[in-house]
Amino acid sequence: MEPDTSSQLALEGLVHDLNNVFETISDAAELLAADPNYAFLAAALRRSVVRGRRIVEDFTATALGPQDFAALLDSAIEFAGDLFQALDAPLVEFRRDLEPGIRVRGGFAAWERVLVNLFVNAAQAMREGGSIEISARQTGDAVEISVADSGPGIPDEILPEIFKPHFSTKSPKAGLGLHIVQSIVTQNGGVVKAANRTDSPGAVFSIRLPRI
Numbered sequence: 001m002e003p004d005t006s007s008q009l010a011l012e013g014l015v016h017d018l019n020n021v022f023e024t025i026s027d028a029a030e031l032l033a034a035d036p037n038y039a040f041l042a043a044a045l046r047r048s049v050v051r052g053r054r055i056v057e058d059f060t061a062t063a064l065g066p067q068d069f070a071a072l073l074d075s076a077i078e079f080a081g082d083l084f085q086a087l088d089a090p091l092v093e094f095r096r097d098l099e100p101g102i103r104v105r106g107g108f109a110a111w112e113r114v115l116v117n118l119f120v121n122a123a124q125a126m127r128e129g130g131s132i133e134i135s136a137r138q139t140g141d142a143v144e145i146s147v148a149d150s151g152p153g154i155p156d157e158i159l160p161e162i163f164k165p166h167f168s169t170k171s172p173k174a175g176l177g178l179h180i181v182q183s184i185v186t187q188n189g190g191v192v193k194a195a196n197r198t199d200s201p202g203a204v205f206s207i208r209l210p211r212i
């Protein structure tokens with residue numbers, strides 16, 4: 001197939017200009033860090049810039065190695081924590097139940113986007129706060145990851161719609177989060193499903209990937 005040079009150039013331009021945006025935020029973070037009152041905010045800004053750069057790098061990379069799931073979960077929880085703080089979200093407790101040594105194929109930032117999108121949805125559903133439980137295990141030929149929350153769950157009538165781009169019960173401009181999740185999971189040979197918990201109220205998202 002012929003490479004699409006105009007979209008390739010558009011992508012390179014986007015990466016170039018986003019790097020300028022990151023540069024400006026980094027400079028501002030350095031200035032803020034000099035004031036002890038804002039050291040916490042400066043650290044959150046620096047972490048966001050690192051993640052922004054990683055997303056851009058992942059997006060343009062051709063080969064990405066297997067990732068240690070426990071490490072990327074730590075990073076996604078930290079990222080979500082910064083975001084919840086910025087959004088003044090109610091208190092969310094993270095619980096994990098990971099089999100040791102789980103690895104997933106694909107980019108670190110891409111998987112972080114999957115997890116952060118699921119965490120943000122869970123936090124938005126749990127208006128009074130609650131818990132997010134992440135579990136991961138390996139079966140014979142698959143890795144199974146699940147993210148469950150203690151919110152109200154997903155109404156049955158919208159379950160078939162939620163992965164469609166621009167489907168949202170929040171805003172007409174929203175509805176991309178789960179589409180991003182599904183695209184990244186599919187790109188890595190996996191399947192993602194949404195359901196409601198059977199043991200207690202809440203939604204549960206299950207990802208099944210080929211074992212590396």
Ligand SMILES: Nc1ncnc2c1ncn2[C@@H]1O[C@H](COP(=O)(O)OP(=O)(O)OP(=O)(O)O)[C@@H](O)[C@H]1O
Nearest residue numbers: 121122125153162168169170174175176177178203
């Ligand atoms: N954990 C959850 N609990 C209850 N409903 C959920 C949950 N996750 C997703 N949903 C429902 O699925 C819809 C689609 O989610 P999606 O992340 O794609 O879009 P969004 O969160 O509305 O907007 P965006 O992610 O683009 O900011 C949500 O509007 C919500 O109705």
Ligand SMILES: [Mg+2]
Nearest residue numbers: 117121177178
């Ligand atoms: Mg969302």
